[in-house]
Amino acid sequence: MKIFFQHKYLLLxxxxxxxxxxxxxxxxxxxxxxxxxKQPGWKPPDWAFGVIWTIIFVLSAIAWMIAFNSNPSPSQKNKxxxxxxxxGFLNVLWSVFYFRMHHPDWSLIEACFLWGSVLEIILVMWPIRKLAALLMVPYLIWVSIAMRLNWETMVLNPGAY
Incomplete structure (x- = not known):
């Protein structure tokens, strides 16, 4: 555990x-x-989003550290x-499109790239350390749910964007 927290990539x-x-x-x-x-009836309460994102980011950080502690090649580390x-950029961009620019249509298109970035992280981590890749699966699931929520919100609100 001591090595885990003294890793030189912890700050990054x-x-x-x-x-x-x-x-x-x-x-x-x-x-x-x-x-x-108008929101779908199954949408989580607004307070839950912060909790969900905190868990996802903590799991992602742990996955990243586990992968790096598993001695990946320099090219794998760079990737x-x-x-x-x-x-991270795509994650923030989704919020800009949806909440700042009021374009759930743009955010849904952008979410496909966000989803792909999470999948690519999983695929890169899998041969390095399967546990690291598996810790990213909740992120992929959450982005999938968010995309469905994004879509249903668009359907319920034609002309709101």
Whole structure:
């Protein structure tokens, strides 16, 4: 456990996790437009989103650390770093499209790229350490659920964007 927390990439991982969380939070504007939208009956309560994203980011950070502690090749490390930072960018961009620009249509298209970035992280981590890849599966599931929610919100609110 001591080696886990002394790893030289811990700061990079923390920057990704905190940076993505903070920027995504700042991009998420829950205001009159959002509250005017009809939502599917199965949508989780608004407070649950912060809890869900916190769990996903913690699991992702642990997965990243496990993968890096499993001695991947330098090219695998670079690919993981690149994919996580691309994923963080796409994560924040979704919030900008949806909450700031009020374009759930754009955010749904963008979510396909976000989903693909999570899948690619899983596929890159799988040969390095299966546990790391499996810890990313909740993220993939959540993005899938969010995409379905995004779609149903669009269907329930034609002309709201």
């Amino acid at each position: 991982i923390a920057i990704w996790m905190v940076g993505t969380s903070v920027m995504g939070g700042l991009a998420t504007e829950i205001g009159p437009w959002y509250f005017s939208l 993981i770093i690149t994919l996580f930072f691309l994923n």
